Every structure is written in C-alpha cells, then in structure tokens.
Amino acid sequence: MQGCTLQDIAMASPAFQTAKEAAPISLTPKYILPEHERPHLTQVSSSSSIPLIDLQDYLDGRDHDHVVHAVSRACEEYGFFQIINHGVPEELCNSLMDSAAAFFQLPPTIRAQLLNSPVEEGWVFGAYQKVAGLDDQFSMWGESFAHLCDLSGDSKLSQIFHKHAPKYREAIGEYARQMDVLIKCLLGLMSLGLGLEKECLESKIGENYVLRATTNYYPPCPDPELSMGLHAHTDPGALTVLRQSEHVAGLQVLKDEKWVWVEPLPNAFVVNVGDQIQVLSNGKYKSVRHRAVTNKESARVSLPMFYIPNIERVIEPIQELINAENPPLYRKYKSSEYSAELQKQMGTRWRVMETFELQPNKDKLSH
Ligand SMILES: O=C(O)CCC(=O)C(=O)O
Numbered sequence: 001m002q003g004c005t006l007q008d009i010a011m012a013s014p015a016f017q018t019a020k021e022a023a024p025i026s027l028t029p030k031y032i033l034p035e036h037e038r039p040h041l042t043q044v045s046s047s048s049s050i051p052l053i054d055l056q057d058y059l060d061g062r063d064h065d066h067v068v069h070a071v072s073r074a075c076e077e078y079g080f081f082q083i084i085n086h087g088v089p090e091e092l093c094n095s096l097m098d099s100a101a102a103f104f105q106l107p108p109t110i111r112a113q114l115l116n117s118p119v120e121e122g123w124v125f126g127a128y129q130k131v132a133g134l135d136d137q138f139s140m141w142g143e144s145f146a147h148l149c150d151l152s153g154d155s156k157l158s159q160i161f162h163k164h165a166p167k168y169r170e171a172i173g174e175y176a177r178q179m180d181v182l183i184k185c186l187l188g189l190m191s192l193g194l195g196l197e198k199e200c201l202e203s204k205i206g207e208n209y210v211l212r213a214t215t216n217y218y219p220p221c222p223d224p225e226l227s228m229g230l231h232a233h234t235d236p237g238a239l240t241v242l243r244q245s246e247h248v249a250g251l252q253v254l255k256d257e258k259w260v261w262v263e264p265l266p267n268a269f270v271v272n273v274g275d276q277i278q279v280l281s282n283g284k285y286k287s288v289r290h291r292a293v294t295n296k297e298s299a300r301v302s303l304p305m306f307y308i309p310n311i312e313r314v315i316e317p318i319q320e321l322i323n324a325e326n327p328p329l330y331r332k333y334k335s336s337e338y339s340a341e342l343q344k345q346m347g348t349r350w351r352v353m354e355t356f357e358l359q360p361n362k363d364k365l366s367h
C-alpha cells in the first residue's frame with residue numbers, strides 16, 4: 001500500500017484490525033462507552049469554530065502587529081487556532097500524511113512488532129487510549145504510533161519503518177525540521193502577545209526540548225455516537241502543531257462548555273497551547289480540552305507534533321507576568337514531576353495541571 005493516498009485509504013474497507021487484537025475492530029463492549037462519556041454529536045455546535053490566522057505578513061517581515069494580536073487573542077480565548085500561509089511545503093505534508101496513513105494498511109502482524117519495541121527507542125504504540133475516570137475498562141476507536149524526532153539526523157525510528165514504511169521515514173526528518181522552525185516562529189508571536197521579548201517562551205522551555213511525532217488513525221465506526229476516537233484531554237507538553245485529513249472532520253474543542261468542530265482546511269495546521277505554556281503564561285494562554293470523534297464513512301488521520309520541555313527543565317510562571325493583581329497561579333516544578341503525575345492520572349482523572357495550582361481558580365482557568 002506504499003503508493004496509495006490518504007483518499008484511497010479513506011475509501012478502503014472499514015475492516016481495520018488493530019495491532020493488539022485478533023479480529024477486525026467492531027463495537028464490542030470495550031468500545032461502547034457509558035452514556036456520559038459518549039460524544040453526543042447532535043449537541044456539537046457547527047456554527048462556531050476556532051480562529052483562522054494567516055501568517056503571510058509575519059513571514060514576509062511586513063507589519064505584524066495584527067498577527068501578534070490575533071495569535072494572543074486566540075491563545076487566551078480558545079487555546080486553539082488554525083494557520084495558513086505558514087511556509088511549510090504542501091507536498092512534504094501530503095507525502096508524510098499519505099505514508100503515515102499507509103502504515104495502518106500494513107498487516108497487523110507487522111504493526112504488532114512495534115508493540116514489543118524497547119522503550120529506549122522512544123516508542124509508544126497502540127493504546128494510550130484510556131477513558132477519563134474509567135480505568136482500563138474501555139478502549140478508544142483507533143490506533144496510534146509515536147516516536148521522538150532527532151533534528152540532527154535520522155529520526156529515532158524502529159527498523160519496522162526502515163523496512164516497511166520507507167516513504168514515512170524519508171519525509172519525517174525534513175518535516176520535523178520544518179516543524180521546529182514553525183514552532184519557534186509561533187513561540188515568538190505568542191511571547192510578543194504576552195508583552196515579552198520574542199525569545200522569551202523559547203528560552204523558558206530551554207534548549208534540550210523534545211519533538212515527538214505522533215500519528216493517530218481512526219477507522220470508520222459503525223456507530224460514532226457510541227464510541228470515541230480520542231477521549232477529552234489537554235496536551236501535557238508546551239505546544240502542539242497538528243496536520244489532519246483534509247476531507248474528514250473529527251477534532252473538537254471545548255469552548256464555553258460546548259464542543260465545537262475544527263473544520264479541516266486545505267494546507268492548514270491546527271495549533272494549540274499545551275499545559276506548560278498555560279503555566280508559563282500564568283494562566284493567560286489556555287490549554288484547552290479537546291477530543292477526536294469518529295464517523296461512519298471515512299478513516300481519519302491526524303499528525304500532531306508535540307513540543308515538550310526536557311524532563312530536567314524547571315517550569316514556573318514567568319516573573320514578568322507576576323504582579324499584585326496577578327499572583328502566581330502555579331508552583332514551580334521539574335518537568336519530570338509533571339510527567340510522573342501524568343502517568344499517575346492516566347486513565348483516571350486527566351487533570352494534571354490542577355495538581356500544580358497554588359490557589360484553585362476554576363473560573364479563570366479552562367476546563
Ligand atoms: O486526532 C485529533 O485531531 C486529535 C489528536 C490529539 O489531540 C492528540 O493526539 O493529542
């Protein structure tokens with residue numbers, strides 16, 4: 001299937017078999033969520049969505065105050081926005097998207113080999129698919145793989161990719177380098193929007209940061225009201241830049257207690273604030289809950305690139321943002337502590353940031 005495109009795959013047979021299971025995915029009890037965890041799709045607003053921001057003026061070096069303003073407003077009000085004219089070559093994105101999708105057409109026995117890959121290789125494969133508050137009882141309708149990117153050379157890819165997904169391997173190195181440039185540009189805009197030096201957020205996250213590439217694959221689901229592609233969560237890193245299938249909607253964001261769709265747009269990226277930037281900005285920029293739902297007709301693929309501080313990094317609200325009216329909302333912590341708390345809450349509470357709050361201020365912070 002190396003030569004097929006994402007659209008071919010979307011039209012392909014819905015009988016997807018996960019790497020962990022012996023039969024094609026079907027609505028067995030572990031995929032049928034209890035009523036209160038279901039997506040309730042009829043209640044999702046299609047009239048509003050997240051802001052769309054054109055980066056052209058900024059990248060061309062023209063007057064960019066309006067871009068800074070749009071970015072900071074989006075980070076404060078939504079925690080999410082889409083960008084166009086971002087400078088990342090479209091062919092590269094398409095080729096990564098197609099080859100990542102084709103990976104899920106490989107026989108499950110080949111994908112299953114990744115389940116046993118050593119952790120040191122940076123692999124997580126299969127189900128990080130637990131449901132909030134329900135322990136290990138239910139699975140999400142989908143499959144994922146993830147790996148760390150090494151910007152200086154070849155990404156840390158398992159041999160399976162060298163052998164069975166050479167096109168993915170070819171594209172991901174350059175894609176990660178392009179994402180690195182884009183993320184730094186976004187951090188500059190976000191810093192300026194907080195009234196800080198352009199380099200501020202980048203320097204607070206530090207030099208030895210991690211870029212983690214993930215691919216989520218959601219096969220068609222016979223009844224999308226009963227199951228979920230990815231449960232509601234916030235991203236634990238600093239910033240996420242996500243590419244998604246152009247013709248298949250699935251991502252939803254919580255805005256004023258209601259779920260809104262993120263419309264798939266041609267050659268756009270979805271950007272969202274992660275927990276670490278909410279803490280650094282002392283709650284001004286919001287790390288907002290989001291989720292992925294499924295549909296009956298088409299497979300959907302999303303490719304988030306997570307920008308994460310090194311585990312040794314110490315994170316705390318930026319001093320310049322603290323004053324008498326804005327006391328610190330979070331305590332100082334080491335990233336490894338955050339990560340340990342995330343592991344502890346996995347599949348249960350999914351409210352990691354709250355653990356680090358100095359004074360619970362539920363009205364001010366996002367849900
Ligand atoms: O599939 C999507 O659009 C959402 C993916 C996501 O939120 C994640 O992987 O953290």
Ligand SMILES: [Fe+2]
Pocket residue numbers: 233234235290
């Ligand atoms: Fe996410």
